[in-house]
Amino acid sequence: MEYQELISIWNSSDTELKTNVQINRKLIKEVAFKKIRSGLFEIKWTAFSELFVDFFWLYFLVGFIVHNLWDYKFSLQALVLLSMAIYGFILSIHKLKIYFSINPGLSVIETQYKIERLKSLELQSLQSLYFIIPLFSAPFAIVVAKAVLNINLYSFGIFGKVLLYYTFGAVIVAVILVFVLKKFPGKKDSNLKESIAFLNELKESEEAD
C-alpha cells in the first residue's frame, strides 16, 4: 500500500468527524468549568505537605542537637534523623521545582520527561519507606522520648539494650526487605519500572538528535 493512500484513508475521516462528533455544551458548562485539577495535583500537595512537615521537623532536630551536642548517645541518633530530613526537604523542593516548570509551552518530550521524572520520584520515595521505617524508628523513639518527655530510653536497663540491638537489627531487616522487594516486585514496583523505561525512551529520543 502506498503511503499516499494512508494519508487519504486518514483524511477520509475528517468529513465524518465534522458531522458525526457533537459537543455536549451543557455538560461542559456544568462540569468542566468547575472541576479543573491537574493530573499532578496530588503530587503537588503531597510535596507541599512534606515540605511543611520537614521544615518543623528540621527545626526541632537542629534544636535538639544543639542542646545535646556532647551527649553522643542522643546527638548521633538525631544527626541520623537530620540527614534523612534534609534529604526529604531537598527532594520535596526538587519535586515542586519540576511541577512548576511544566507548562503548555513546553514540547511533548520535555513535558513527558518532567511528568515521568515526578512520577518516578514519587514512587521511589514511597518504596524507600519500606526500609526507612525499620531503619529510623529506633532513633526516632529515642530522640522524641528524650525531647518531649525527657525520658532516657537507654536507662531502662534491658529495654535500653533492646533498643540498641533493634537499631542494628533494623539495618538487617531493611537489607532483607530491599532484597525481597527486588525478588518479588509488586504493582508499585512494576509502575516504577514502567516509568523508568519510558524515561529512558525519552532520553533515547533526545540522544538520537
Next chain:
Amino acid sequence: MKESKLQEELFIDFLEKNKGLIVKVAGVYCYDHDERRDLIQDIILQLWRAYPKFDESSSISTWTYRIALNVSISYLRKITTRKKTQEVYEQQAGFIQWDAHFTNEKLEQLYHYINFLKPLDKAIIILHLDGVKNKELAEILGIKPTNVSTRLQRIKEILSTHLTTVKN
C-alpha cells in the same frame, strides 16, 4: 463575571473547531471506546485549564496538539481521571458524543496498526498524517527535524507492511 462567561463561550467555539483533532488523537491512544471517552474528557479538562494562559506564541493547533498529545501519552491520567469525571459517568454522558464505528474499514485498520506503535511514534504519525510540516512537528515534540524524517521513514515502513499484509 462577564469576562469568564465570554471565555467559556470562546472555549466552546475553540472546541467546536478542534473537536476532530481531539477525537483523532484520543482514537490513536485509546482503542477502547470507553477509555477513549475518558481520555477525551481529560484532554478537554486540561485544555480548559490551560486556555486562559494561551499566549499566541505558537499557533492554536500547535498548542492543542501539544496538550492533547501530552495528556494522551502520560499514563498518569489512568490514576486521576476516574476520580475527576465520576459525575460525568454517573450521568452516562460525555463532553463529546460520536459514533465510534468507522464506516471505512481501511481507516479502522489504520487505527488498529497505529495502536501497535510506541507512544512517541504515534504522535509523529498523527501529526504527519494531519499534514503538519516536519519543522512544526519537531517543535511540538521537541526533537530535531532530521530525527523526525528518520523516525517517519521507519513508521511508514511498519504501517505499509501491516496494511499490505492485510490487503493480500
